[in-house]
Amino acid sequence: KAIKVQYYNNPMWPGEAHSLKVEKILYQGKSPYQEVLVFESSTYGKVLVLDGIVQLTDKDECAYQEMITHLPLCSIPSPKKGTTLQVLVIGGGDGGVLREISRHNSVESIDICEIDQLVIDICKDFFPHLSVGFEDPRVQLHVGDAVEFLRNAPEGTYDAIIVDSSDPIGPAQELVEKPFFETIARALRPGGVLCNQAESMWLHTHLIQDMLSICRETFKGSVRYAWTSVPTYPSGVIGFLLCAKEGPPVNFLTPINPIEEVEGATKAGRRSDFIIQSPFNCNLYVKIVS
Ligand code: AAT
Numbered sequence: 001k002a003i004k005v006q007y008y009n010n011p012m013w014p015g016e017a018h019s020l021k022v023e024k025i026l027y028q029g030k031s032p033y034q035e036v037l038v039f040e041s042s043t044y045g046k047v048l049v050l051d052g053i054v055q056l057t058d059k060d061e062c063a064y065q066e067m068i069t070h071l072p073l074c075s076i077p078s079p080k081k082g083t084t085l086q087v088l089v090i091g092g093g094d095g096g097v098l099r100e101i102s103r104h105n106s107v108e109s110i111d112i113c114e115i116d117q118l119v120i121d122i123c124k125d126f127f128p129h130l131s132v133g134f135e136d137p138r139v140q141l142h143v144g145d146a147v148e149f150l151r152n153a154p155e156g157t158y159d160a161i162i163v164d165s166s167d168p169i170g171p172a173q174e175l176v177e178k179p180f181f182e183t184i185a186r187a188l189r190p191g192g193v194l195c196n197q198a199e200s201m202w203l204h205t206h207l208i209q210d211m212l213s214i215c216r217e218t219f220k221g222s223v224r225y226a227w228t229s230v231p232t233y234p235s236g237v238i239g240f241l242l243c244a245k246e247g248p249p250v251n252f253l254t255p256i257n258p259i260e261e262v263e264g265a266t267k268a269g270r271r272s273d274f275i276i277q278s279p280f281n282c283n284l285y286v287k288i289v290s
Pocket of ligand 1: 119
């Protein structure tokens with residue numbers, strides 16, 4: 001039996017589809033926001049699907065979670081003394097990004113704003129090696145819409161904001177629009193950084209170009225596009241928009257803040273050693289528009 005995910009009637013990838021062989025359907029349900037499906041695949045382990053789109057699989061989640069987390073966190077200077085960095089995660093209800101942030105001991109607090117309680121609960125049942133991220137005592141969970149959360153966030157608070165959100169059809173629609181980026185810039189402290197899930201350069205060139213120009217207007221520091229390979233995402237590639245707010249300069253090209261393991265923080269996490277060893281050594285940065 002095969003399950004059709006990322007089917008070809010989706011305007012995000014017209015004319016393309018992706019199939020995974022299903023061993024067993026483990027959960028099927030509906031929240032007020034989206035359809036939630038978990039199945040055991042024959043080659044990628046368990047798979048989380050929202051509204052027919054793969055969000056993560058056991059086998060390749062590491063590449064995505066590590067890149068979206070360590071690209072921004074390794075790009076900001078480590079505080080001279082103590083743990084002072086304030087980080088915000090948007091989306092990411094599976095907990096994988098929290099798991100990766102928890103490896104940085106320069107981080108003092110981690111807010112997460114996820115819209116869908118069902119995603120959080122289901123991942124606790126089926127993806128414990130990701131939801132382990134919620135066990136970090138620095139994590140503060142806010143269940144709600146990120147647009148609303150950021151509108152009310154105090155100005156100049158966060159050192160890093162990571163937008164681990166779904167594609168812009170459904171509850172994440174407003175998360176690619178200019179007003180959203182403006183509220184992010186407002187919530188960052190000078191020199192603070194944003195890392196935003198930014199789709200595939202093979203499929204979404206226009207969306208990426210629009211996001212890049214919005215970000216170049218909104219963030220006066222550097223704005224870069226990076227990508228990594230995630231075989232179960234459409235076209236096998238996913239990108240990230242990296243933006244720095246005006247302030248102490250950030251260039252995103254050289255890692256300056258190491259990943260200092262926090263004792264016992266993520267023991268249950270599974271990681272891809274090869275990426276962790278040198279997140280910036282591979283040819284990550286692709287300039288899409290000049
Ligand atoms: N780390 C797994 C990858 C994801 S999960 C995206 C999460 O964003 C989902 O849990 C979804 O419920 C949440 N989300 C969507 N809209 C909002 C919103 N407005 N406010 C807060 N959270 C939201 C992303 C996979 C990317 C797939 C690329 N094709």
